Amino acid sequence: MWDTFESRLEITADLVAETGLRVGMGGEAAEPTASDLPLIKDAQGNPFIPGSSLRGVLRSHVERIVRTLENSAGDGKGACNPVVEKEWCITKDQMAELRDQARREGDLWLAEQVWEKSCRVCQVFGSPWLASRVKVADLHLIGETTVEVRDGVSIHREKETVANKYDFEAVPAGTRFRLRIVAENLDEEERGLLWLGLRELERGHIHVGGFKGRGLGQVKLEKLAIKGLDAADPEALKAYLLRGEMKPIPLEEADRWLEALLTKIGAGGE
Ligand SMILES: [Zn+2]
Known part of the structure; x- marks a missing residue:
């Protein structure tokens, strides 16, 4: 398990905005003429979705579903x-204790304990x-889009008057971004966990970006595809190392990973 290359999955899709979508910079506008809330943009000036941001929403959604099915958190469950912090599966204090013990037991022991x-x-x-064994690349634009500047108002709740006017940038429905996820050394149930999140994203159950309360951020996946490499297969490894080739995996096979996971946690975790 440690420092060896056993398998790789590559998942690709088009992420399509079904409503306006806004993944912002958060802070204040850099230029006085700019929108109050600009979109985050790449070196070419095109809006994009940081991979870390998508991984975050994917993960939170998976967490919610896993919690529903499996109550206790920790020990691989x-x-x-x-x-x-005090609800982490290993808190900072617990980690400090493990590191203390690792002075006698060694680094490999520590890695195994943490795992x-x-x-x-x-x-x-x-x-x-x-x-993380799941890496989400930044999602760059497919084709072109327009950056829309929309008006926002915040309402003073008690007085029911307009407290503040501002504007914010968003991209319109129909904008497409390229999704690419690489995952290494996942067993069947771990693949099922990742696939659970991706099926939910595909169906439009996971919202992305800000202003969700105003109906922004609805997305879906199209052209979802998986390729895989099993490094134990010498011919497959050769094709991958020489030509970067990986074998397409049918989506039904991925659904079986998810079934394996659900069977396991549905049965009480044994
Ligand atoms: Zn945890």
């Missing part, structure tokens, strides 16, 4: 709460102590 104590979701998506 369930989903801890990354937002509240075993982490929850199901951290084992795949990473934690402060564990590298």
Whole structure:
């Protein structure tokens, strides 16, 4: 498991905005003439969605579903709460203790302990102590889009008057972005966990970006495709190393990964 290359999955799709979509810079406008809330843009000046941002919403959605099915978090099960430190599957204090013990037991022992104590979701998506095995590339624009500047108002709740006017940038419905996810060394159930999130994203159940309360951020996936490499297969490894080729995986096979996961956690985690 440690430092070896066993398998790789590459998942690609078009992420299509079904409503306006806004992935912003957050802070204040750099130029006085600019929108109050600009979109985040790449070196060419085109709006894009940072991979970390998409991975975040994908993960949160997966966490919610796993929590529904599996209550306890830790020891390879369930989903801890990354937002509240004392609800992490390994807290900072627990990690300090493990590091203390690791002075006698060694680094490999520590790595194994961290692995075993982490929850199901951290084992795949990473934690402060564990590298993520799912990498989401930045999602760049397919074709062109327009950047719309929309008016926003915030309402003073008690007085029911307009408290503040501002404008914000968004891209219109129909804008497409390229999604590419690479995952390494996931077993069948771990693949199922990732696939669970992607099927939900495909169906439009996961919203992306800001202003969700105003109906922005509805997306779906099109042209979802998976390729895989099993490094234990010498011919497949050769084709990959020489020509970068990977074998297409039918989506029905991926659905079986998800079934394997659901069978496992539905049966009480054994
Ligand atoms: Zn966790």
